[in-house]
Amino acid sequence: MVELIELSKTYQSKNKTVHAVDNISLKIENGEIFGIVGYSGAGKSSLLRCINMLEKPTSGQVLIDGTDITKLSLPDLRRLRQSIGMIFQHFNLIANRTVAGNIAYPMEVAGKSKAEIANRTAELLELVELSDKANVYPAQLSGGQKQRVGIARALANDPKLLLCDEATSALDPKTTRSILNLLKRINQQLGISIVLITHEMEVVKEICHRVAIMSEGKIVETGTAFQIFANPQEEITKGFVNSVLDIQLPAHLLTDKGDNKQLIKVVFKGKEAEEPIIDSMLRNFSVKANFLHARIDYIQDTPMGVFVLELAGDLAERERAIAFLDRETAGTEVIPYVS
């Protein structure tokens, strides 16, 4: 549905050139919730805003259902934008319009009839559970309620795609969860594809199907949310994952215990956690295992178990045991000792 081909966005200021988006190619499928993760300045907002041409790309193509929107005339682009909703970190509501007035606004711009606008506004207020706030002004709402209005407004013209620019970054954890649940419901019930940018891996863990990690204008790694959590490849991705699945071991467990021991992290996915894999390893190889850490997280509905073991035995046996675990689990990684 959305395909970015060799997309770049460069900003020129007086004495420097910033490659905010640097030759990115990416496909986002219909019905997906796709997360773009990166630190501040990585280029996430620039990339997201190229998808609806709020930023004009310097080069490359943005295909929406096969149409290159970088080539559209202004009237065609305006029409297309009605099929792409957007929500913002700071909500961007119109202060002197009521909640209903904010939701009605994009429909007024699109030239819908009064009756149609009234019906749709009532429907959307119900969807975001704010029917009792129709005549209230934004200043009287909490942050979570403001974002619900932002979401209703973004859905007013029945978009196929919703772009979310750090939609929960200004909200507390409980409100974040309720907004993420609403986005998940919109995706599942209305079939709307969602592209969101975030620096919070909790958001990815809760709702994203697939993720791209962005750094210095480039995509450095992509995968399903589960792959990214279970088996991050790049250092920056590992940093993001560890911010959520922090494994804190006491210092004495991390210091070198001699030649015959090593620490390994093993990740189990879904049903694997129910198989006696560690038991098989202990029976098939001459190693001993001491559990130092265990936790189970849910990446949406898929359980992921993370275990840290201290493995003892001859080097050759340990290597065979680790190769076995690597084959049988979602991922096995040696954790280096610190001296």
Ligand SMILES: Nc1ncnc2c1ncn2[C@@H]1O[C@H](COP(=O)(O)OP(=O)(O)OP(=O)(O)O)[C@@H](O)[C@H]1O
């Ligand atoms: N209009 C602009 N003019 C000049 N430079 C810009 C402009 N917009 C963004 N940049 C620069 O482009 C780079 C990427 O910015 P962008 O806002 O896209 O990143 P981001 O990952 O969304 O970060 P943040 O989360 O802080 O917004 C940054 O170095 C930023 O300073």
